[in-house]
Amino acid sequence: MSEEQIKNLEDQFEARIARDEKIEPKDWMPDKYRKTHIRQMSQHAHSEVVGMLPEGNWITRAPSLRRKVALLAKIQDEAGHGLYLYSATETLGVSRNELYDQLHSGKAKYSSIFNYPTITWADMGAIGWLVDGAAIINQVPLCNTSYGPYARAMIRVCKEESFHQRQGYEIMMKLANGTPEQKDMAQDALNRWWWPSLMMLGPTDDKSVHTAQSMKWKLKRKSNDDLRQQFIDQTVPQAELIGLTIPDADLKWNEDRKSYDFGEIDWDEFWQVVKGHGPMNKERMKARVGAWEEGEWVRDAAMAHAKKKQERKQKQVV
Amino acid sequence: MKNENLYNYILGIADNSLVLGQRMGELCGHGPSLETDIACTNISLDLFGQVRSYFQYAGKIAGDDRTEDDIAMLRKEREYRNVLLVEQPNTNFAYSIGRQFLFDVYHLAFLSELQKSKDLTLCAIANKCIKEVSYHVRFSSDWVKRLGDGTEESSRKMQEAINDLWTYTDELFHQTEADKVMVSEGIGVDVTKLKENYYKQVSYLLDEADLQVPESKWFQKGGKEGIHTEHLGFLLSDLQYMQRTYPNMEW
Numbered sequence: 162m163s164e165e166q167i168k169n170l171e172d173q174f175e176a177r178i179a180r181d182e183k184i185e186p187k188d189w190m191p192d193k194y195r196k197t198h199i200r201q202m203s204q205h206a207h208s209e210v211v212g213m214l215p216e217g218n219w220i221t222r223a224p225s226l227r228r229k230v231a232l233l234a235k236i237q238d239e240a241g242h243g244l245y246l247y248s249a250t251e252t253l254g255v256s257r258n259e260l261y262d263q264l265h266s267g268k269a270k271y272s273s274i275f276n277y278p279t280i281t282w283a284d285m286g287a288i289g290w291l292v293d294g295a296a297i298i299n300q301v302p303l304c305n306t307s308y309g310p311y312a313r314a315m316i317r318v319c320k321e322e323s324f325h326q327r328q329g330y331e332i333m334m335k336l337a338n339g340t341p342e343q344k345d346m347a348q349d350a351l352n353r354w355w356w357p358s359l360m361m362l363g364p365t366d367d368k369s370v371h372t373a374q375s376m377k378w379k380l381k382r383k384s385n386d387d388l389r390q391q392f393i394d395q396t397v398p399q400a401e402l403i404g405l406t407i408p409d410a411d412l413k414w415n416e417d418r419k420s421y422d423f424g425e426i427d428w429d430e431f432w433q434v435v436k437g438h439g440p441m442n443k444e445r446m447k448a449r450v451g452a453w454e455e456g457e458w459v460r461d462a463a464m465a466h467a468k469k470k471q472e473r474k475q476k477q478v479v
Numbered sequence: 480m481k482n483e484n485l486y487n488y489i490l491g492i493a494d495n496s497l498v499l500g501q502r503m504g505e506l507c508g509h510g511p512s513l514e515t516d517i518a519c520t521n522i523s524l525d526l527f528g529q530v531r532s533y534f535q536y537a538g539k540i541a542g543d544d545r546t547e548d549d550i551a552m553l554r555k556e557r558e559y560r561n562v563l564l565v566e567q568p569n570t571n572f573a574y575s576i577g578r579q580f581l582f583d584v585y586h587l588a589f590l591s592e593l594q595k596s597k598d599l600t601l602c603a604i605a606n607k608c609i610k611e612v613s614y615h616v617r618f619s620s621d622w623v624k625r626l627g628d629g630t631e632e633s634s635r636k637m638q639e640a641i642n643d644l645w646t647y648t649d650e651l652f653h654q655t656e657a658d659k660v661m662v663s664e665g666i667g668v669d670v671t672k673l674k675e676n677y678y679k680q681v682s683y684l685l686d687e688a689d690l691q692v693p694e695s696k697w698f699q700k701g702g703k704e705g706i707h708t709e710h711l712g713f714l715l716s717d718l719q720y721m722q723r724t725y726p727n728m729e730w
Contacts, residue, residue: 210513213507213508213516214508217507217508217509220504220505220507220523221501221504221505221714221717221718222717222718222720222721223721224548224721224722224725224728224730225548225552225722225730226527226530226531226534226547226548226551227531227730228730229504229527230524230527230528230531233504233507233520233523233524233527234524236507236508236520237517237520237521237524240513240516240517240520241517243513244513244514244517247513282721282730332730335729335730336730339728339729340725340728342725342728343725343728448508448509451509452508452509452510452511453511455511455571455572456510456511456512456515456572457511458630458632458633458636459511459512459515459572459626459633460511460512461629461630461632461633462625462626462629462630462632462633462634463625463629464629465629465630465633466624466625466626466628466629467625469628
């Protein structure tokens with residue numbers, strides 16, 4: 162194809178996106194579009210799967226049967242999200258095994274928030290309320306993103322995530338209205354998860370490398386800073402409602418902006434965790450790689466069995 | 480308690496689901512593939528759902544203010560009545576599948592009899608559970624076949640798991656005192672009558688999976704009387720941790 166022809170295709174492609182048309186797997190797309198989507202979608206899938214670990218940590222110790230069942234169902238939803246996000250990514254011409262390799266070798270990233278430990282039951286509440294809350298703010302705009310399979314997957318993901326968020330908030334509410342010991346547990350969890358949750362919305366706009374291109378492809382609709390502000394404005398009243406205190410001495414309502422002003426985020430901590438040196442990075446990867454390696458003989462057996470079955474069937478036909 | 484036999488009978492049924500659900504829950508996030516991970520979590524979820532139905536009913540029968548969580552999480556080790564089979568650890572995937580399979584075949588047969596119980600609540604619970612357990616049997620049987628008739632390594636591992644777990648199968652068909660009373664009242668299931676068909680079914684499937692049916696006739700028992708293997712204590716430490724550390728609180 163000549164350069165002129167490619168330019169022509171690119172123009173048509175961008176025009177389709179501008180008209181809010183969906184791009185489908187078999188449509189022509191620029192290489193960069195494909196690569197960016199593989200990166201972002203697989204990163205999202207990895208986050209769902211690694212995100213199962215900090216919560217899975219509390220399944221055997223959940224304080225009541227009702228909570229245990231809800232937690233199991235929630236983690237199962239996350240595995241489901243992982244599954245269809247991987248499938249959606251595969252439509253771009255990459256296999257799930259390649260994506261796993263990228264995760265296991267450290268080449269692919271996943272949401273840094275899951276590199277923090279879940280040390281008390283209240284962390285199950287804080288993750289649902291804050292982490293899923295921040296995730297929804299990131300993800301709702303993706304229901305209208307330009308790549309069809311991703312947009313469709315996100316509609317279902319978002320429905321379930323908002324259920325998880327309410328469930329998490331309800332855990333926190335119960336603790337906050339409980340005994341002093343329970344309330345302390347809830348406050349402590351909020352203290353530990355608040356700042357990492359703010360970091361989930363990504364680096365500040367001046368440091369964010371992907372924003373402009375992503376806006377054009379509708380992978381992003383608002384900037385990181387705008388999303389962060391939205392999250393804070395939405396979450397502060399929720400904390401007040403259940404009598405918990407946001408751990409930020411500089412947090413203050415700004416009447417002019419009709420928004421909360423907030424304190425400085427510790428970006429050194431953010432980059433430390435992103436670069437692989439958070440409290441749980443090594444453990445999370447060890448768990449994922451361990452499950453994959455220990456499961457190899459099982460996957461091999463399934464393949465071998467399927468092949469034998471097929472061969473027996475063919476023999477019967479002959 | 481007015482109907483202690485019925486209470487004990489229900490606990491005997493429910494503790495199996497409780498302990499097995501706890502074991503399957505341990506696998507969440509660590510399965511050999513995302514699909515099996517989801518399936519194992521789903522089985523755990525089903526089992527805990529069943530446990531809640533049974534314990535809510537048991538709480539009513541007890542007639543005091545004990546809740547499903549009190550019954551599930553605040554008994555002493557010797558008061559749990561599950562069979563030894565379900566408390567065996569997740570040594571590897573073959574053990575998890577073998578344990579599930581050996582229990583599922585029994586569980587399905589048991590529930591189909593429990594559907595005929597004169598006790599309408601137990602009958603209704605059995606009706607609901609049997610749909611879930613039919614799926615469990617299919618899942619675990621399929622995996623026994625895949626592993627038995629897969630690679631040399633998987634066949635060896637599956638055989639080893641079946642050999643080790645075999646010793647716990649006979650206990651499924653033991654009758655406790657509460658069992659006998661409940662059978663005589665038309666409420667309980669006579670498990671002794673399930674035995675022959677169980678071994679027939681299990682043997683048929685093992686054969687289909689190219690595995691040997693263990694010949695050993697040495698069996699372990701005790702779970703139904705609360706005499707467990709050493710594994711149960713650790714499982715209960717996890718299960719009971721929150722209720723013991725923070726007593727009398729709502730979650």
